[in-house]
Amino acid sequence: MAARHKFGRQTKQLATVWQTIKDDQSHPTADQVYERVRRQLPNISLGTVYRNLQKLVANNRLQVLMLGRSQHFDPLVERHHHLICESCDRVFDLLLESPGEIRPALLPEDGFTITAHHSAFYGTCKRCAS
Amino acid sequence: MAARHKFGRQTKQLATVWQTIKDDQSHPTADQVYERVRRQLPNISLGTVYRNLQKLVANNRLQVLMLGRSQHFDPLVERHHHLICESCDRVFDLLLESPGEIRPALLPEDGFTITAHHSAFYGTCKRCAS
């Protein structure tokens, strides 16, 4: 009944996954996290990495970004958007000045050229609200 | 070398896929298109549906929207955004008044409640541009 129950048990696998990703700005995939964590815990399994990443997402310590066919994990959980280079596939965080207002100064290295964008709005439709 | 070469051959599979989706606003997945097309061409294969959908995308007759783990196809190819009901998973098109300006009047049935949104901007980073 202690507060930490909601986070489940403290295992070295979970701790290592978190340590590996908490300051990472490269938006790694589960597999990339697996490869890095493996250097410290050679016996960890990919399934465990997935389960721990899910747990961190459920506890709001990570955000998931779906790109192509894979999930990318982002320790920046405040609402923000993404800049995706179609040439090297790197992903940059794009912070907002105020809701809906983009801060151009944060375009990476001041040199990102935007050629397309897409926005998705999530919520509840009229039919489901009633 | 005729102009129609760029569209490839005219097969009844391609024609049926197109007829099935061209006026559809429900953003069906490949599998949903397959199920509908199958009612007219019972022997069509899922692989053929995928190949024809790809062809229509390549010819700019369809747009792809990645949601969760699946591709959704949209015959509305002008730049627009999406409204996704998290309760029933329906997807609504959201047109723009001018680039970057959302037209609230188009919120489906005037009754869609937005709780979250995410934007992705695509382009070229400084490193790749040089």
Add this chain to the structure above:
DNA sequence: ATGTCTGCAAAGCTTTTGCATCGTT
């Protein structure tokens, strides 16, 4: 002691692909 978490491997789901054959041009 209890029940959660782990490693392993198998299965799942969506999408792609190899190949022999069919059908358009």
Add this chain to the structure above:
DNA sequence: AACGATGCAAAAGCTTTGCAGACAT
């Protein structure tokens, strides 16, 4: 006749899951 498209089935890529044993509390 030529070669692009099809059907079938297998494979691929990513993620989830069943299970028996290990571990945290």
